[in-house]
Amino acid sequence: MNHESSIKFAFFGSSRMSVVVLEELKTAGLTPIFVVTTPDKPQGRKLVLTPNVVKTWAISNRVHVFDFGKFDKVAIDSLSKETTGGSVSVFIVASYGKILPSSVINIPPRKTLNIHPSLLPKYRGPSPLQQAILDDTKRTGVTIMRIDEQMDHGPIVAQKEIIMNEWPVYEDFEEMMAKEGAHLLASILPEWIAGKLPEMEQDHSKATTTRKFIKEDGLIDFTGDQYKNFRKIQAFHEWPQSYFFIDHASRKIRIKITSASFTNGKLEIIKVIPEGSSEISFSDFQKGYKFSL
RNA sequence: CGCGGGGUAGGGUAACGGUAACCCGUCAGGCUCAUAACCUGAAAAUUGCCGGUUCGAUUCCGGCCCCCGCAA
Numbered sequence: 001m002n003h004e005s006s007i008k009f010a011f012f013g014s015s016r017m018s019v020v021v022l023e024e025l026k027t028a029g030l031t032p033i034f035v036v037t038t039p040d041k042p043q044g045r046k047l048v049l050t051p052n053v054v055k056t057w058a059i060s061n062r063v064h065v066f067d068f069g070k071f072d073k074v075a076i077d078s079l080s081k082e083t084t085g086g087s088v089s090v091f092i093v094a095s096y097g098k099i100l101p102s103s104v105i106n107i108p109p110r111k112t113l114n115i116h117p118s119l120l121p122k123y124r125g126p127s128p129l130q131q132a133i134l135d136d137t138k139r140t141g142v143t144i145m146r147i148d149e150q151m152d153h154g155p156i157v158a159q160k161e162i163i164m165n166e167w168p169v170y171e172d173f174e175e176m177m178a179k180e181g182a183h184l185l186a187s188i189l190p191e192w193i194a195g196k197l198p199e200m201e202q203d204h205s206k207a208t209t210t211r212k213f214i215k216e217d218g219l220i221d222f223t224g225d226q227y228k229n230f231r232k233i234q235a236f237h238e239w240p241q242s243y244f245f246i247d248h249a250s251r252k253i254r255i256k257i258t259s260a261s262f263t264n265g266k267l268e269i270i271k272v273i274p275e276g277s278s279e280i281s282f283s284d285f286q287k288g289y290k291f292s293l
Numbered sequence: 294c295g296c297g298g299g300g301u302a303g304g305g306u307a308a309c310g311g312u313a314a315c316c317c318g319u320c321a322g323g324c325u326c327a328u329a330a331c332c333u334g335a336a337a338a339u340u341g342c343c344g345g346u347u348c349g350a351u352u353c354c355g356g357c358c359c360c361c362g363c364a365a
Contacts, residue, residue, distance in 0.1 A: 041365080042295095042365065043365075044365090045295090045296095045361095045362095045363095045364090046294090046295090047295060047364090047365070215363095248306090249306090249307080251298090253298085253362085254362065254363085256361095256362080273361070273362080274361085274362090275297095275298065275299095275361070275362040275363085276297085276298035276299045276360090276361060276362060277298085277299065277300090277305090277306095277360080277361060277362090278299090278300095278360050278361055279360095279361090280304085280305065281304085281305090283304095283305090283317085284304060284305045284306090284317080285305070285306095286305090286316095286317095287304085287305055287306075287315095287316050287317050288304085288305030288306035288307090288315095288316070288317090289305080289306065290306080290315090290316080
C-alpha cells in the first residue's frame with residue numbers, strides 16, 4: 001500500500017452503508033487513520049451484545065476504532081489528541097446515525113465532510129434513499145458537503161447526478177449510491193485538503209426533508225395504486241418491510257412481502273414470509289393459505 | 294433468562310387423544326382439434342429428534358435441533 005501521505009482522514013460511520021464507503025475508499029488507496037462509530041448494542045432475538053459492522057470492519061482492517069456513546073469532554077479530548085499536529089486533516093462522515101456537535105466537526109483543519117445520497121438540498125434527513133423510491137424521483141444523485149450545525153445544511157463541495165431507470169430493492173440502491181459517493185469523495189479529497197476546492201451554499205429555499213419511517217408505514221393496501229405499492233415494497237425492503245394481514249386458522253397473521261416485480265403495469269408478488277413460517281413463493285402461499293388478491 | 298408462532302406426503306396448508314384431510318405438483322386413464330382447462334383414478338407421510346403420561350399421541354408434558362414473527 002502506497003498511501004498518499006497528504007490524504008489523512010478519520011472516518012465516522014455506523015451502518016452497512018458506511019462499510020461500503022470504507023471499502024471503496026480502501027480500494028482507491030484511502031484508509032482512515034482512525035474510525036469512530038457507535039457503541040455495541042443488543043441485537044437479535046436473544047439480544048446479544050453485538051459490535052456494529054463498522055467496528056468489525058475496523059478491527060479486521062487493523063484500524064484504530066473509537067465507539068463513543070456521546071461526545072463528552074473525554075471523547076472530544078481523545079479526538080483532538082488523535083487529530084492534532086497534522087496527523088488528520090479532515091473528518092469524513094457517512095451514515096453515522098447521530099448529529100455531530102460543532103465541537104467535533106471543527107476539530108480537523110479542513111473540517112468535516114459528509115456523503116449524502118441525494119441531490120441536496122433535496123431529500124435532507126434520515127431517509128433520502130427510501131423517499132426517492134417512494135416518490136419515484138429517478139433523477140437523483142450523491143452530494144459531498146461540509147457539515148455545519150444543522151442537519152444536511154452545510155455548503156456543497158461536490159455533486160454527481162445519477163439517473164435511475166428502474167427501482168432496485170433498497171439495499172441494492174444503497175450500495176450503489178454508497179459506491180458512487182465514495183468515488184466522488186475520493187476524486188475530490190486531495191483538492192479539498194489542499195484548500196483548492198470551492199464550496200457552495202445550498203439553496204435553502206428549495207430544501208425538502210425526509211423523516212424516519214415507522215412500522216406502520218409498511219402496511220400494503222392492495223386496493224391502492226400498484227406501482228406505488230411496488231415502490232413501497234422496494235423502498236421498505238430492509239426496514240420496516242411491507243406487509244399485510246390475513247385471517248388464518250382463526251388467527252390474524254402478518255405476511256411480509258420479501259420479493260416483488262412490476263412489469264407491464266402490473267405488480268407481481270414473488271415471495272412472502274407468513275408469520276410463524278419461513279419464506280415461501282407467493283403461489284405456494286396462495287395455495288396453502290387459500291388466499292387470493 | 295425480552296415476548297410469541299411454527300416444524301405433518303415433492304411444495305404449501307388442515308385436523309385431532311383412537312394411525313391423518315385439502316390445494317398444487319407427479320403418474321395412469323378419459324373428455325377434447327387441442328390445452329397450463331375439465332373429469333376419473335393412483336402413488337407418495339414411521340406427522341423434526343429423544344424421552345414421559347396414556348389402553349392408545351400427530352394431538353398432552355419435558356429436553357434438544359432447526360425456522361420465523363414481534364420487540365430492540
